[in-house]
Amino acid sequence: MRHVVGFLFGLILGPVLVLACGWVLPRLKGVYASGAPVWEGSAPVALVGLAGVGLVVALLVVPSRLTPMAALVSALVVGGISALSLVRADLLERLPESLPGVEGALELLPLGVFVPLVVVLVAPVFSGARWRGEEEDEEVTTEEYFEGLYEEGDGEGRRSTGASSVPGGRHAVG
Template sequence: MRHFVGFLSGLILGPVLVLVCGWAFAHLRGLHAAGLGALQGSGPVAVAGLVGVGVLVALLAVPPRLTPMLPFGAALVLGALTALSLVRMPLLERLPQVPGAEGALVLLPLGVFVPLALVLFAPLFVGGRWRREPEGPSEEEVYFDGLYEEDDEDRAPRAGAPSAPHAPRHRA
């Protein structure tokens, strides 16, 4: 079930990555046309968007316990949109105009998202990400086990005394 949910989440995150990159590109291109730098005016907001894309890609590609279908779904969307922009660009131009779509339509035929798609495609081949690791006792169980131990266990047993199984003592 986690692979299915991860795949659907990846299909949602793929267009988000494309649109945020397209929005940042259009924003930074407008600043460049006005003669401003990336750190002047409202440029830091666009740079922060690109930093957010980088952090999101790192969170998709790196964690070992995450299902590999999540980055695969995003890579599938990125690769498909790039291929579609090369083969049938008029089809993409008919999509609704949302923030970032204009910049994304400029970046897609240039192949900017192909390396990103390959990075997100690579976790599919890491075998350890396909199976769930067996979980040991949770932190809560370990905490409560230590909480109810008797203080008598810290004392050394008398020589020659038989060791009896630990029985809890209750006080009234």
Template sequence: MRHVVGFLSGLILGPVLLLLGGWVFSHLRRLHGSGLGALDGAGPLALAGLLGVGLVVALLAVPPRLTPMLPLGASLVLGGVTAVSLLRPHLLDRLPVLPGSEGALVLLPLGAYVPLVVVLFATVFVGGRWRREPEGVTEEEYFEGLYGEDDDRRGPASSALSGAPARSGPRHRA
């Protein structure tokens, strides 16, 4: 079920990335055309939008416990729209005019979204993202190996100074 929800969420986040990238591009192009820098006028707002694009991509691609279907859905949307803009550009005229669509329609035929497609699609090949947590492990058992008693929290250097033996790794129950 988590893969289905992730895939449907990716189908929603794909157009969000497309429009947000187009919106940032159109604002930065307008600033450059008027001779202003990225920190003048509405430049900080456009940079915040660019930071938002990067944050969304990082949140889709990096978390290891996230289903790989979420970034796959977003990459399929971005890749599909890029392919349509290259093969059948007249079909893009039917899209509704939304904030950011003007910039996105400029970036699509240039292939500017292809690197995003590759990064998001690559997450499908990370094997650990397909598996769920083991059913028998509770939250307490999971975190048990990360932190021991008070001596272990001080680190290996302080344990060596106090005479306490340092642990070599996390404990696991059989």
């Protein structure tokens, strides 16, 4: 079920990422053309929007419990839109101009700006642990976790070096 939700989430998130980057482009171009400092005008809002895009991408790529289907479908949608802009640009020009970010997205798509984003979003697919569900993960007890730190057959809990810890930070050889 989590893969289905990830699939649907990816279908929505791909165009949102493209439109968000397209929304930022004209604002940053306007600030650059005017020669104004980055902290004045609409530039801080545009930079926050760009940071938001980076945060969303990081949240798709990094968490190990999240299904990789969301990142994969987002990558396929963004890559497909980029390829479509090269092959059939007339189809994308039919998008309504009232949609925020369309003009910037139409400018960015044929330039190949989204190719690194697609590569980053495809990377979680190759992590096998991301495909397994939580129910397959078995809990590790404290004894199992520390099992490799101690010698087998040593019931006193000494380290494999033969030294055991004594209160006060000193080590006693046993």
